Amino acid sequence: MSSSPQPPAGAEEQVDRANASGLTPVVFIHGLWLLPSSWDRWAAVFADAGYAPVAPGWPDDPDTVEEANANPEVFAGKTVGQVADHYTAVIGKLDRKPAVVGHSFGGLLAQIVAGRGLSAATVAIDAAPFRGVLPLPVSALRAAAPVLGNPLNHHRAVPLTYDQFRFAFTNAVDEDEARALYEEFAVPASGAPLFQAATANLNPWTEAKADYRNPERGPMLVMSGEKDNTAPPAITNAIYEKQRKNTGHTEAVTMAGRGHSLVIDHGWREVCDVSLAFVRRWAP
Template sequence: MKAVQSKTIVFVTGAFVTHLGWKPWQDYFESKGYTTYAPSWTNKEGTAKEVRDRKPNDLALARTHLIDVVNNYAKFIESLPEKPIVIGHSLGGLMTQILLNRGLAAAAVVVHSVPPLGVIPYEFSFLKAGWRSLGLFTSLDKTYMMSFETWQYAFTNGMSLQEQKDSYEANTIPESKRAARGGLSLTAKIDFAKPHAPLLFVAGTKDNIIPSTINKRNFNRYKDKNSVTDYKEFAENNHYVLGLHNWQQTAGYIFDWIQKQ
């Protein structure tokens, strides 16, 4: 008998981008018989353009903390008829680890995940790509909007200029600096020794903002020998993994992994 019986998937979105980027993934997993959900973050409802049009004076979003977003996902999950499989990308991967640590996931997949507290992201490319979102020496009541140049480096390195422009227009939205800083707070603390449902780390060798070395250190911190914790690295994937031309290869690997649990 398979350990993972759930036929429900909740996708958890990362920072800087719309939750609507999960739509192709939802279609893929729904074609495999799953019911899927990709809720927006707190105060990020609407299309990418609609959310962008509220910047920089969107006070509700600016004052959103990471714990608010985590608790909103937890509340949504608890409203479902069964415990879901949770799949999160980037900061959504960190939130997925937190939700797993709370016992809210039947299985979890973290795709290019921001690491929890205690896994130090010292890589230069991580610092170069992400430090602006913390809003140092700027008002926390103003949202942060990733520039196109940062998008090129942090998300879409190696892609054509037109692909970079199109993906920037389709996906980018303002971000709460408070939420970005939440990754450095006690909200991001988890118990690595606690038994957990099956957990898969997916990393990309070409990712600048969350290098695969960070994912591997994160993976290695999990200590419970009786819990399934797996790691997979794709050599061609940058941080825009969800929308790359080969995204179905990544999604297919995740699907196959779920079936084996």
């Protein structure tokens, strides 16, 4: 775990805007192989709905996909604990408790933040598993194989080939869209979080854990894509079974026919609207 993490300048500017607006902030947390720009359309929708969107990157995230692919080493070595502390620091500078929306490993991070009592309402979309979530479907192992197949990747930044991205993210869209999404969004990612999630149930001290029993967790929506290979419904359902033990309100939704790219592909707006409706109910 890092000590006294500080948000980068970009996050500071977003936090300042959110605080100046007086509106309820919504913090968006992206996952592996994406950048904060993957939330740009969502941020616009939430802003139009009267919220103050804040979409900071993980530590050292480049500003663009081009920069990221030219300098992949900046992603290396980022751990779940380090990134969770980073978002904790960002949220700590907000004047109002935010809603938090996360996708993939961002969905795990959103649950970690909620478990620290920092979220007014949380939406975890196709979230990575935390300690205590037992299913490891074959498709999830195959999606993670480009990283987990080589132990040295624990300390590396690992890009996905188009075929790997196609299986892990865009299996539920057509070929033309899959290629366009790969070109627009795909960047390298830290290998460490995947190793942490894969070994979470073997390591009592893992950083890949969420305090799902904290009564200050707040309302939570757990969402899955029916055809997701990376975080199949079996994982999301197991996450829901853990989270529903909380005294707070917990819901689960499965988006029919959707894969792991559901927050960025042609059907993003439907997923965004479901998320916004939940946030409106619990963090107006």
